[in-house]
Amino acid sequence: MLSTMARVNVELKARDPTPESTLARCIALGAVDQGALEQRDSYFTARRGRLKLRNGDEGSELIAYRRLDSAEQAESTYVLAPVSEPEALSEALDAALGTVVVVSKRRRLFLWEGVRIHLDEVEGLGSFVEFEAVLPAAGHRAEAQAKVNRLRAELGIDDGALVSAGYADLLMDGPQALRRAADSAMRNAYAPYSRFKVGAAVRGGSGAIYAGANVENAAYPQGQCAEASALGALVASGETAITAVAVVAEKLEVCPPCGGCRQRLAEFGGPETPVYLGRPGGTPVEVTLGELLPGSFGREALRE
Numbered sequence: 123m124l125s126t127m128a129r130v131n132v133e134l135k136a137r138d139p140t141p142e143s144t145l146a147r148c149i150a151l152g153a154v155d156q157g158a159l160e161q162r163d164s165y166f167t168a169r170r171g172r173l174k175l176r177n178g179d180e181g182s183e184l185i186a187y188r189r190l191d192s193a194e195q196a197e198s199t200y201v202l203a204p205v206s207e208p209e210a211l212s213e214a215l216d217a218a219l220g221t222v223v224v225v226s227k228r229r230r231l232f233l234w235e236g237v238r239i240h241l242d243e244v245e246g247l248g249s250f251v252e253f254e255a256v257l258p259a260a261g262h263r264a265e266a267q268a269k270v271n272r273l274r275a276e277l278g279i280d281d282g283a284l285v286s287a288g289y290a291d292l293l294m295d296g297p298q299a300l301r302r303a304a305d306s307a308m309r310n311a312y313a314p315y316s317r318f319k320v321g322a323a324v325r326g327g328s329g330a331i332y333a334g335a336n337v338e339n340a341a342y343p344q345g346q347c348a349e350a351s352a353l354g355a356l357v358a359s360g361e362t363a364i365t366a367v368a369v370v371a372e373k374l375e376v377c378p379p380c381g382g383c384r385q386r387l388a389e390f391g392g393p394e395t396p397v398y399l400g401r402p403g404g405t406p407v408e409v410t411l412g413e414l415l416p417g418s419f420g421r422e423a424l425r426e
């Protein structure tokens with residue numbers, strides 16, 4: 123069955139500063155309009171390549187794929203599995219592996235000489251244009267690449283607009299991934315005494331995310347806040363700077379970090395460091411460390 127066989131694509135993706143004129147050029151080229159669709163891709167932690175559950179107007183499928191990234195053109199191999207119960211599968215994969223990021227987009231699809239043209243509006247990222255030529259056999263690569271090059275010229279895509287990363291990777295640098303990491307840690311919180319589960323995640327200077335949960339103790343004062351756990355993971359990995367923070371709690375829509383944790387966070391961040399409060403799915407509340415802890419005591423006070 124074709125849907126479960128590995129296939130190869132030639133792809134190109136670029137930011138689109140002028141989506142209306144790109145749409146007009148597609149129509150002028152004679153590309154066939156396949157209409158608009160909504161797609162929601164959930165990415166789960168995978169040991170090799172990427173694992174995403176695609177949910178949309180065209181149905182649902184589980185897709186395992188690997189990309190060989192280059193700004194010029196990307197190739198990927200992938201395996202598709204049709205899914206009849208997407209919500210149950212999403213819950214199972216989230217419980218077992220964890221959701222890394224969710225990409226929601228509105229896609230206008232065109233077909234031109236066997237090449238799919240995607241005009242995408244991606245939540246949290248903006249407008250993009252994408253070409254996807256599916257190869258009927260490996261020998262057709264040059265032909266597919268020539269078509270993609272021709273489309274690129276017709277739509278006037280500059281070198282500077284090319285993007286080699288996937289939407290999921292682009293979103294990984296934003297608050298969504300941080301909030302999800304905090305949420306995922308929160309579910310593992312050890313809070314049998316307060317029954318108040320908290321999760322925190324910090325982004326280190328390297329871009330990596332470190333998450334932690336509150337850890338309580340029968341000797342109450344020995345309990346530790348989620349922020350302290352996340353900062354411990356940061357330091358244990360060799361990092362000492364944070365560029366963003368997310369804090370979530372199970373029972374509070376917005377959980378402000380306690381006074382002690384504001385001080386802990388200020389040790390590694392600056393007054394402009396953004397702090398995202400609230401669980402993923404809800405509206406994020408964005409504040410800065412400086413707003414949370416004005417006039418703070420810092421290491422400069424200890425300089426002789």
Ligand code: THU
Binds near residue numbers: 319348349379380
């Ligand atoms: N807690 C945190 O983990 N972070 C905060 O900023 C607020 C409070 C935890 C500590 C304790 O385990 C529970 O929430 C109730 O106070």
